[in-house]
Amino acid sequence: MADETTPLTPEQQTAADDQTIANSPTQGEVDVANANAAAPGATQDTKDLATTKSTEKAKADTIKAKRASAAQAEADENAGKPCNVDDATSKQAASCEKLKESNADFKECCDKAKAASDKVKCQKAKMNHVEPPPPKEGDEIPPKPASTPDCPAPEEDGSKKVLADAEKKKQTSEDNLEKAEDDISDAEDKIEDLQDDMDDIDDEIADLQAKIDALAGDNSEAAKTEIKSLKAQITTKKAEKAELKLQQDAANTNKDTATA
Structure with a gap:
């Protein structure tokens, strides 16, 4: 009976894809490997290396293309929509960062969502933080736990930064x-x-x-x-x-x- 491979979770697949992109050779390295493989007297190892590099580069390029296509499709879908911080917060982990690169309106929404999300996480951490009971007589005094940080204030309106960046580009x-x-x-x-x-x-x-x-x-x-x-x-x-x-x-x- 053949072994069944456990499918990767979306998070694991993303990490694997990131690793594929990070390890992929550059186009220059692929060109050099192909030139070496095509040279007279090239060994089989040299030819195999060229094939491997070309395959790795093609895999990485395919992943990049799929990601760009997905990000653009989601950006197009959200273009012109009003900012919904709750919705943006739910997308924060994956798509928000991609969307903000291609859609200025949604970038502002993502910035607000991140500020709101960070504040909520901080408030939850404070609520769940329990001070240890005071030591009894004769007990060793435990080290004082680090205090929880102050929760961040909401970030400044992202639209100001967008306008400032646009003005700077225009001036340049x-x-x-x-x-x-x-x-x-x-x-x-x-x-x-x-x-x-x-x-x-x-x-x-x-x-x-x-x-x-x-x-x-x-x-x-x-x-x-x-x-x-x-x-x-x-x-x-x-x-x-x-x-x-x-x-x-x-x-x-x-x-x-x-x-x-």
């Missing part, structure tokens, strides 16, 4: 946009300045070429020396222009990056 977005606009403007100014410099160099090269053309019919040594000097100057100017073009290309890249 506006700052990033302003910086990007400044970067684009600076890049455009630099591109324009560099183009002006290159145009000036083109004019200088044209002037030097005109001088060479004017000396073309002169076969004297002085004319030949002058032509050689003028050609060297043209070469230098072309090199300067090439350097400016590289700077302009870099400025264009910066502009494209800021625009993206």
